[in-house]
Structure formats: C-alpha cells, structure tokens
Amino acid sequence: xxxxxxxxxxxxxxxxxxxxxxxxxxxxxxxxxxxxxxxxxxxxxxxxxxxxxxxxxxxxxxxxxxxxxxxxxxxxxxxxxxxxxxxxxxxxxxxxxxxxxxxxxxxxxxxxxxxxxxxxxxxxxxxxxxxxxxxxxxxxxxxxxxxxxxxxxxxxxxxxxxxxxxxxxxxxxxxxxxxxxxxxxxxxxxxxxxxxxxxxxxxxxxxxxxxxxxxxxxxxxxxxxxxxxxxxxxxxxxxxxxxxxxxxxxxxxxxxxxxxxxxxxxxxxxxxxxxxxxxxxxxxxxxxxxxxxxxxxxxxxxxxx
Amino acid sequence: xxxxxxxxxxxxxxxxxxxxxxxxxxxxxxxxxxxxxxxxxxxxxxxxxxxxxxxxxxxxxxxxxxxxxxxxxxxxxxxxxxxxxxxxxxxxxxxxxxxxxxxxxxxxxxxxxxxxxxxxxxxxxxxxxxxxxxxxxxxxxxxxxxxxxxxxxxxxxxxxxxxxxxxxxxxxxxxxxxxxxxxxxxxxxxxxxxxxxxxxxxxxxxxxxxxxxxxxxxxxxxxxxxxxxxxxxxxxxxxxxxxxxxxxxxxxxxxxxxxxxxxxxxxxxxxxxxxxxxxxxxxxxxxxxxxxxxxxxxxxxxxxxxxxxxxxxxxxxxxxxxxxxxxxxxxxxxxxxxxxxxxxxxxxxxxxxxxxxxxxxxxxxxxxxxxxxxxxxxxxxxxxxxxxxxxxxxxxxxxxxxxxxxxxxxxxxxxxxxxxxxxxxxxxxxxxxxxxxxxxxxxxxxxxxxxxxxxxxxxxxxxxxxxxxxxxxxxxxxxxxxxxxxxxxxxxxxxxxxxxxxxxxxxxxxxxxxxxxxxxxxxxxxxxxxxxxxxxxxxxxxxxxxxxxxxxxxxxxxxxxxxxxxxxxxxxxxxxxxxxxxxxxxxxxxxxxxxxxxxxxxxxxxxxx
Numbered sequence: 001x002x003x004x005x006x007x008x009x010x011x012x013x014x015x016x017x018x019x020x021x022x023x024x025x026x027x028x029x030x031x032x033x034x035x036x037x038x039x040x041x042x043x044x045x046x047x048x049x050x051x052x053x054x055x056x057x058x059x060x061x062x063x064x065x066x067x068x069x070x071x072x073x074x075x076x077x078x079x080x081x082x083x084x085x086x087x088x089x090x091x092x093x094x095x096x097x098x099x100x101x102x103x104x105x106x107x108x109x110x111x112x113x114x115x116x117x118x119x120x121x122x123x124x125x126x127x128x129x130x131x132x133x134x135x136x137x138x139x140x141x142x143x144x145x146x147x148x149x150x151x152x153x154x155x156x157x158x159x160x161x162x163x164x165x166x167x168x169x170x171x172x173x174x175x176x177x178x179x180x181x182x183x184x185x186x187x188x189x190x191x192x193x194x195x196x197x198x199x200x201x202x203x204x205x206x207x208x209x210x211x212x213x214x215x216x217x218x219x220x221x222x223x224x225x226x227x228x229x230x231x232x233x234x235x236x237x238x239x240x241x242x243x244x245x246x247x248x249x250x251x252x253x254x255x256x257x258x259x260x261x262x263x264x265x266x267x268x269x270x271x272x273x274x275x276x277x278x279x280x281x282x283x284x285x286x287x288x289x290x291x292x293x294x295x296x297x298x299x300x301x302x303x304x305x
Numbered sequence: 306x307x308x309x310x311x312x313x314x315x316x317x318x319x320x321x322x323x324x325x326x327x328x329x330x331x332x333x334x335x336x337x338x339x340x341x342x343x344x345x346x347x348x349x350x351x352x353x354x355x356x357x358x359x360x361x362x363x364x365x366x367x368x369x370x371x372x373x374x375x376x377x378x379x380x381x382x383x384x385x386x387x388x389x390x391x392x393x394x395x396x397x398x399x400x401x402x403x404x405x406x407x408x409x410x411x412x413x414x415x416x417x418x419x420x421x422x423x424x425x426x427x428x429x430x431x432x433x434x435x436x437x438x439x440x441x442x443x444x445x446x447x448x449x450x451x452x453x454x455x456x457x458x459x460x461x462x463x464x465x466x467x468x469x470x471x472x473x474x475x476x477x478x479x480x481x482x483x484x485x486x487x488x489x490x491x492x493x494x495x496x497x498x499x500x501x502x503x504x505x506x507x508x509x510x511x512x513x514x515x516x517x518x519x520x521x522x523x524x525x526x527x528x529x530x531x532x533x534x535x536x537x538x539x540x541x542x543x544x545x546x547x548x549x550x551x552x553x554x555x556x557x558x559x560x561x562x563x564x565x566x567x568x569x570x571x572x573x574x575x576x577x578x579x580x581x582x583x584x585x586x587x588x589x590x591x592x593x594x595x596x597x598x599x600x601x602x603x604x605x606x607x608x609x610x611x612x613x614x615x616x617x618x619x620x621x622x623x624x625x626x627x628x629x630x631x632x633x634x635x636x637x638x639x640x641x642x643x644x645x646x647x648x649x650x651x652x653x654x655x656x657x658x659x660x661x662x663x664x665x666x667x668x669x670x671x672x673x674x675x676x677x678x679x680x681x682x683x684x685x686x687x688x689x690x691x692x693x694x695x696x697x698x699x700x701x702x703x704x705x706x707x708x709x710x711x712x713x714x715x716x717x718x719x720x721x722x723x724x725x726x727x728x729x730x731x732x733x734x735x736x737x738x739x740x741x742x743x744x745x746x747x748x749x750x751x752x753x754x755x756x757x758x759x760x761x762x763x764x765x766x767x768x769x770x771x772x773x774x775x776x777x778x779x780x781x782x783x784x785x786x787x788x789x790x791x792x793x794x795x796x797x798x799x800x801x802x803x804x805x806x807x808x809x810x811x812x813x814x815x816x817x818x819x820x821x822x823x824x825x826x827x828x829x830x831x832x833x834x835x836x837x838x839x840x841x842x843x844x845x846x847x848x849x850x851x852x853x854x855x856x857x858x859x860x861x862x863x864x865x866x867x868x869x870x871x872x873x874x875x876x877x878x879x880x881x882x883x884x885x886x887x888x889x890x891x892x893x894x895x896x897x898x899x900x901x902x903x904x905x906x907x908x909x910x911x912x913x914x
Binding site for chain 1: 365366367368369371382383384385388457458459460463
C-alpha cells in the first residue's frame with residue numbers, strides 16, 4: 001500500500017505524525033518504508049534520530065536518484081541506524097522500518113517525464129519490497145505532489161492501493177487552507193484529474209488528519225478556568241461546522257492527534273516507554289497514533305458515505 | 306428541575322448501545338417479543354430524540370455532538386451510526402410488509418389473552434391503532450432523517466439504499482393514515498339508554514335537571530356535531546346525530562372498525578383489509594391517535610415538506626377528526642360552570658368502566674387543547690391539581706399501603722377488553738396499558754410549560770421531579786439492560802421479566818423529550834425581581850457616575866482598571882435586564898460593593914462626611 005502524506009502549510013506536524021504512524025504500523029508487524037520527498041526541508045532523520053543524516057545525506061538520497069545521479073537511493077534501517085536507545089534493535093514481531101532520506105541542500109525541482117518515470121519505477125519497487133510505503137510530500141501545492149500524481153496514474157501502478165493523508169491544524173485558517181489544497185483550484189483533485197485520475201475515486205482515497213488538537217473535554221485541560229472551557233467548547237463546535245461546510249468534516253477525517261508537549265517541544269517518535277515508564281508523553285497521544293495506524297488499513301474507515 | 310433531560314436521554318442511549326453489543330450491534334424483541342409496535346418503539350428510542358432535539362441529531366455525521374457519539378460508541382462512529390439506522394429501518398419496514406406489498410400493522414404479541422386460551426394466529430394478525438400511530442411517528446422521523454442524510458451521502462449504492470428506505474417509509478405512512486381514517490368512530494346513543502345516562506351522570510356535576518344538562522350539552526357540542534356531519538371518508542359516517550334525543554361520543558376504536566368503508570386514494574397502500582373492531586371510541590386509542598396525528602401538521606412536517614400531495618389530502622381529513630375529537634373530549638372533560646367532570650376522579654366511561662388511568666387520558670386531551678389556545682392561569686392550575694391528585698392516588702407521590710390495589714395501575718396495568726377480536730376466532734382479547742407514570746410525567750411537563758406564575762410552575766415542576774424519581778426507581782439496576790425500563794417492583798426475577806420493555810422505555814424517552822422542551826424555553830420573568838433589579842441598577846449607575854465625577858484621570862492604573870471593570874459589568878447588567886433580571890441584579894450588586902469599597906476607604910481618610 002502507498003500512503004501519501006501532505007499538508008496545507010508548514011508546521012502542521014505532518015512529518016512527525018506520519019513517522020509515528022509508520023512506527024506504530026511497523027510495531028504491529030509488516031515491513032514499512034518512509035520516503036522523504038519533502039525536498040525543501042528534510043526532517044525525517046531528525047525524528048528517527050539518525051544523527052549522521054539529520055540535515056539529509058550527502059549524495060545518494062532521493063533527490064539524486066530522481067535526478068538520475070545515482071542508480072539506487074540510500075536506505076537507512078531505523079532499527080540499526082537510530083541513535084536513540086529505545087529505537088535500536090528490532091522489537092520482536094515488528095516489521096522493518098526503513099528510511100529513504102533526501103539529500104543535503106536538496107530543494108524543489110520541476111518534474112519532467114523522465115523523472116516521473118523514475119518515480120514510478122521507485123514506487124513499484126517499494127510496493128514489492130514493503131507492505132506499507134509512506135511518501136512524505138512537502139507542504140502546499142508542490143512539484144512533488146504533481147510528480148506522484150503522475151506516477152500513480154500510470155497503469156503499472158493501477159492495482160496498488162493508494163491512500164492520501166492531508167494533515168492540518170485545528171484552526172480556522174488551516175481548515176480553509178487544507179480544504180483548498182484538496183478541492184481548490186489546481187488542488188490535488190484538479191491536478192490528479194489532469195494527470196489522468198478518476199476524480200471521484202481519488203477523492204475517496206483522501207482523508208484528513210487533525211493535528212495538535214486541543215480537546216476541550218480532555219482531562220489535560222483541568223487547569224483551565226470553567227469560562228475558558230465554555231469558550232473553547234463553543235469555538236470547537238464552530239470549527240466543526242466550518243470543517244463540515246468545507247467538506248473536511250468528521251466523515252472525511254481519519255483521526256486527530258491531541259496537542260502534546262513532547263511533540264510541541266521536540267519532534268520525535270513516541271514510544272510506549274515514553275507513556276508508561278517516563279510518562280513524558282500523554283497516553284492519549286500514543287492511543288491517537290495507534291488508532292490512526294489501525295484505521296489506515298481498515299477498509300471500513302475508507303468506505304465513506 | 307432535577308430531571309436533566311439531556312443527561313438522562315444520553316444515559317438511555319448508552320444503555321441501548323450497551324445492551325445491543327453482545328448481539329452484534331442490534332437485537333430486536335424485548336419483553337413482549339417482536340411485533341410491529343415494539344420494534345418501532347425500539348427504533349424510536351433512538352430516532353425520537355435524534356429528530357426532535359437538534360443537539361441529538363445523527364443525520365449529519367460532521368456535526369454529531371461529541372457526547373452523543375460517546376454515548377453510542379458501542380454502535381459505531383458518526384458515520385457508522387446513521388448507516389446502522391438505515392439498515393435497521395429498512396429491515397423494519399420490509400419485515401412488516403407482507404407478500405402483496407401491503408404494510409402490516411398487527412398487534413401480534415401485544416395482544417393479551419383474557420384466560421388461559423392463547424390468541425389465535427388470525428387474532429394476532431389484526432391491525433391495531435397503536436401500530437398505525439407508531440407507524441406515523443416512525444415514518445415521519447425516518448423521512449425527515451433520510452432527507453437530510455441523503456445530502457451527505459455520495460456513494461451510489463448508499464444513495465439508492467436511502468432512497469428505497471424513504472419510499473418504504475412513505476408507503477407505510479400513507480397506509481397508516483388510511484388505517485386511522487378507517488378506525489375512527491362516532492358512537493350515537495339515546496339519552497335514555499344506559500350509555501346516555503352514564504354520560505349525563507359524568508357531566509352533571511351540579512345535580513341539574515336532566516333536560517337542562519342535555520340541552521346545554523347539545524349547545525356546547527354544536528360545532529363538533531356540525532363537523533361530524535362533514536365526515537365523508539372512511540369510518541365514522543353517521544346520519545342520526547341531529548336528533549335532540551341522541552347523544553354521542555367520538556374518537557378511535559382499537560382497530561379497523563367492522564364494515565369500515567374503503568378509502569378511495571391514489572396512494573399506494575396495498576390491500577385495505579376488512580375490520581372487526583367495535584364501532585365505539587376507546588379513550589386509550591383515541592389519545593394515542595390524537596398524539597400521532599398532531600405530528601402530521603406540526604411545524605417540522607410542514608417546513609421539511611415531509612408529506613406528498615395525496616398524503617396532505619389524507620392528513621387534512623385526519624386533522625378534521627383530530628379537531629373534533631380534541632374539542633369533544635376537552636369540552637366534556639371541562640363541562641359546566643362548577644366542578645369539572647375531569648376533577649371528579651376517577652373518570653367513568655359510558656360503558657361504566659372507571660379508572661384513574663382514564664382520568665389521566667382525558668387530562669392529556671385537555672392539556673393538548675390548552676396548548677392550542679390561550680388558557681387562563683386558573684384553568685391550567687386546575688389541570689395541574691388533577692395531575693397532582695392522580696400522582697397521589699397512583700402512589701407516585703405517596704407511599705403505598707400493604708398490598709395496595711392502586712399499584713395494579715403500574716403492574717400489570719390497565720386492562721382494556723377489545724370488543725370484536727372474538728370475530729377472528731378465539732376468545733375476546735385484551736390490551737394492557739401500563740404507561741401511567743411516563744404519561745403523567747409528560748402531561749406534568751406540558752402543564753408546567755403553560756404556567757406563567759413562578760410559584761405555580763415551581764409546584765408542578767416539583768411534581769415532575771417526583772414522578773421522575775419514581776420512574777428512575779423502575780430502571781434496571783444491573784445486568785445487560787442496565788438503565789433501561791421496566792423493572793417492576795417486586796416482580797419475579799425470571800428470564801422474561803429481565804428483558805427490557807420497549808413499550809415503556811419509548812414512553813419514558815418521549816416524556817424526557819417533552820422535559821427537554823421545557824428546559825429549552827427562556828426562564829420566567831418575575832415582575833418583583835425586575836423591579837428590584839431596576840432599582841438596584843439605577844443606584845449603581847448613579848454612584849458610578851458620582852465616582853467618575855470625583856476621580857481625576859491621573860488616579861493610577863489600579864483605579865482606572867476598577868472603574869473600567871465596573872463600567873463593563875454595568876453595561877452587561879443593562880443588556881440582561883430584559884430577560885434575566887436576577888442576573889442583572891447580581892451584577893449591579895457587584896458594582897455597588899466595588900464602589901462602596903472606595904467610598905469606605907475615603908471615609909477612613911477624611912472622617913464621616
């Protein structure tokens with residue numbers, strides 16, 4: 001299965017949520033790969049704490065591969081290369097977790113037919129090798145989106161299930177921007193249709209994920225005054241209605257990730273130890289990631305109305 | 306009010322979801338087994354609040370409230386729940402449609418045998434007004450639900466599922482309306498007959514000469530009689546009503562009336578079966594029918610355009626019967642200038658059956674009639690007192706005696722003999738109604754809503770609270786059906802009794818919906834409180850202006866913050882004066898105390914002024 005992660009704007013927590021999602025998927029078994037197509041600012045190595053590649057690697061990354069400079073993109077096995085103790089060593093029953101990083105100083109580049117062809121080949125190989133392959137695209141309308149839409153429209157990839165996740169924060173501006181990224185002019189649906197996708201089918205394969213959501217009913221907000229909670233609840237209801245009007249309401253949402261101090265201060269994977277042993281992360285956050293990882297493969301959650 | 310309708314309704318929903326889980330998402334049946342009424346009642350426990358109270362709606366998954374989803378979590382998420390409803394409703398409508406595509410309105414397992422002889426299959430298949438009534442409510446709720454839900458559905462297979470459901474609901478609605486038109490009855494009798502004498506005895510509360518009572522009864526009912534003459538469709542067409550020597554009563558029998566003419570309609574209602582029911586009104590079925598017919602011309606039905614053209618035509622015919630029956634019973638119940646017949650508990654029917662339950666039924670018609678007009682406070686108060694006395698007599702607000710016969714009203718309930726059921730073979734069947742407490746609660750809440758006097762409303766609300774306490778005590782307290790009804794006090798703990806009664810639960814849900822309506826209204830405005838608040842606010846305004854006159858602009862940040870706060874508070878108090886004088890008074894008092902603190906401090910510095 002191919003999963004494409006994108007977001008309306010930067011700083012939505014797209015990469016950190018995707019990484020956690022894939023990490024949870026790997027723990028449940030099944031080989032997983034993370035392809036960092038965020039050509040502007042690669043962050044995945046930092047999240048997986050592979051210190052040698054924190055700013056991307058020098059040559060041999062996904063950029064070099066797509067531009068035809070190398071025949072093979074570099075692969076980093078997180079269970080072996082990570083500098084974080086909790087991640088080192090493949091847990092029993094877990095699948096592989098492999099990161100394909102971008103290059104140092106990469107940056108965006110327009111795609112052409114040759115690049116699309118290379119991209120298609122790459123994705124086909126990934127699908128053969130891994131059960132779940134998550135492609136982290138950059139924020140907003142980008143060449144990367146256009147390239148993967150063109151690649152997935154290729155008949156060779158027609159039989160491969162593709163799912164799109166659009167990450168957005170739970171605010172008025174982000175809701176409108178996320179809806180615009182998908183449904184707006186030259187949005188994902190428009191671009192996909194131009195590239196030969198069936199609009200309806202593509203639309204059914206897109207789900208939204210709300211990040212850094214402040215849940216007005218959660219126990220974590222016990223410190224707020226009652227008036228603040230009352231206000232927050234009304235704001236939340238107004239946002240629900242706004243999202244519904246922009247077609248990214250609950251029906252189109254795969255899940256939401258609560259605001260968590262660990263994710264706010266440092267983008268990292270949240271392990272079970274972080275919740276149970278050191279208790280630096282909230283249980284609700286880990287449960288949200290776990291729920292997302294479950295629903296990602298649950299066909300009922302993608303059936304829609 | 307101690308009843309918290311939202312929390313209680315959510316608790317019922319949670320209980321329903323929990324009870325359905327072991328059966329894989331839904332289990333039909335209940336204490337009385339499956340039949341066309343019980344199954345509809347079960348569905349209405351969910352669909353009723355979902356269509357009547359905006360914050361409980363389930364038809365727009367994007368806007369479903371979080372606590373609602375939380376309560377129903379066992380049934381699925383916001384997308385799965387409406388789909389589950391569509392599937393179950395479809396299952397319901399197809400189960401109760403026979404091979405010739407005729408909707409079935411049989412009473413089934415709700416028919417009770419009078420003796421050891423069980424009802425025959427033909428008897429169980431008889432159509433009952435209760436089923437017509439619940440069908441109208443369920444169909445209207447379903448059509449309203451599908452209209453909204455379809456706008457969010459995109460998948461073609463789902464769209465056609467929803468469309469099919471709507472057309473099934475619409476067909477059942479038409480058939481139920483035709484059924485009600487063929488169950489209506491006008492019972493005419495001589496003044497001198499036992500029925501006539503019984504009616505006169507009931508209405509003659511002041512001991513007037515018979516001739517005088519008959520005359521004024523004719524005068525009171527002149528308009529109703531004129532309306533009855535206009536009936537040209539279905540049953541209830543009579544010729545001899547104009548005779549001055551005749552009296553009459555009108556309402557609904559228990560089922561299709563024997564020899565009821567077929568209704569000429571273009572609606573697809575399937576076969577119109579022959580009836581067997583006695584042509585005489587039964588108070589219970591009359592109330593049930595009146596209650597559902599009101600939904601046909603409610604604001605919601607008209608705004609959403611839930612009826613098609615032919616259904617609108619049938620609905621107008623039903624509305625005529627509704628008006629006549631409503632006003633007949635309301636006039637008879639409040640006849641005369643002294644004590645109302647209704648106040649002479651218990652109510653006695655023309656065939657000499659008397660029960661407090663019948664009094665409650667007549668009260669409920671009177672309450673409905675009062676909500677239509679502009680009742681005086683004293684009229685409403687008198688109805689409230691009847692309800693209070695009924696609650697005492699039914700041992701809801703009084704402790705029962707040892708072996709108290711009044712408890713039979715709650716369990717097994719009030720027994721109605723269904724005359725005519727023997728025509729379908731077997732013995733005459735009975736119908737058991739045990740919904741005294743939920744019906745009382747609903748009427749109490751409606752009366753409270755009509756009262757404008759704060760103290761009187763307080764009394765009636767207290768009665769509602771105590772009735773609710775009684776109802777709460779009858780929920781299951783453990784097991785799979787926790788928090789559903791009805792655990793009859795002292796009943797044997799065998800398997801059958803431990804199943805929930807959807808009949809009862811649905812009626813409780815209905816009374817909670819009524820209670821939600823009461824809570825949703827604006828608070829009563831007390832004149833005394835408004836006067837007090839006005840005076841208080843005037844003093845606060847004046848002292849505030851004085852303070853501004855004495856303090857210079859350089860008084861420092863602390864002072865200007867205090868004055869700014871006082872100004873905002875006063876402005877808010879003025880805004881609230883119209884609807885919430887109590888809140889306005891408290892805000893004014895807050896400002897007064899703040900200003901006095903400054904004045905007192907100044908006094909310390911300069912000595913008494």
